[in-house]
Amino acid sequence: MAHDQIPGIDPTATPSGDGCAECLAGEGPGWWLHLRRCAACGHIGCCDSSPGQHGTKHARASGHPFLTSFEPDEDWFWNIETGEYYEGPQLAGPDSHPASQPTPGPQGRVPADWEAYLH
Numbered sequence: 001m002a003h004d005q006i007p008g009i010d011p012t013a014t015p016s017g018d019g020c021a022e023c024l025a026g027e028g029p030g031w032w033l034h035l036r037r038c039a040a041c042g043h044i045g046c047c048d049s050s051p052g053q054h055g056t057k058h059a060r061a062s063g064h065p066f067l068t069s070f071e072p073d074e075d076w077f078w079n080i081e082t083g084e085y086y087e088g089p090q091l092a093g094p095d096s097h098p099a100s101q102p103t104p105g106p107q108g109r110v111p112a113d114w115e116a117y118l119h
Contacts, residue, residue, distance in 0.1 A: 008066050009077065011089045013042035013068065018097050019106050020046040020054050028052035031110045033036070033118060034071050035097055039088065040064035044097075050104075051117045056080055072096040 004105045017024065021044055032046030036055030041064060045055030055067055065081040068088065074096070077088040097105070104110045111117070 006066070006077075006086065008064060009039040009088050010041070011091050013040065015042045016044045016095060017099055018044075018101060019050065020041045020044055020050070022046075022054040022057075022075075023050075023052055023109075024106070028054070028088075029111075029117065031104055031106065031114070033104045033114075034069070036067045037070040037091070038062070038064045039066035039068050039091065040078055042092075049118045051119070055119065070096055072099060087092060 003012050015108050017039055020035060023032055023046055023066060029051045029084065032050040032052065034047040034049065035092050036045050038058055043058050045058045046052050047058055059065060059067055059080045066077050068091065070075045077086040079086060104114055
């Protein structure tokens with residue numbers, strides 16, 4: 001299937017922000033390891049290694065199966081329903097969080113022992 005015709009991927013959807021929407025809103029511990037972007041609506045959530053796992057939670061709750069990385073220099077799509085990687089279209093920018101944002105992030109909210117909280 002041509003990557004520009006994958007149902008569930010909207011190339012025009014813009015990112016919801018620079019970080020995990022739920023972590024920044026105070027849901028869970030408030031920090032993340034890596035960020036994931038919903039390829040259907042642009043929601044930014046944290047990865048499954050992060051304590052909150054908000055990216056996949058959003059995908060399951062919304063019925064939007066495709067996530068993509070919101071990390072610099074990463075270009076892949078993951079389908080949470082099939083467990084498979086896909087090649088997909090170029091999405092509306094930006095394609096990653098700002099380079100000035102640390103990983104893990106956000107700055108000032110990551111505990112010193114953050115590695116102990118990863119999944």
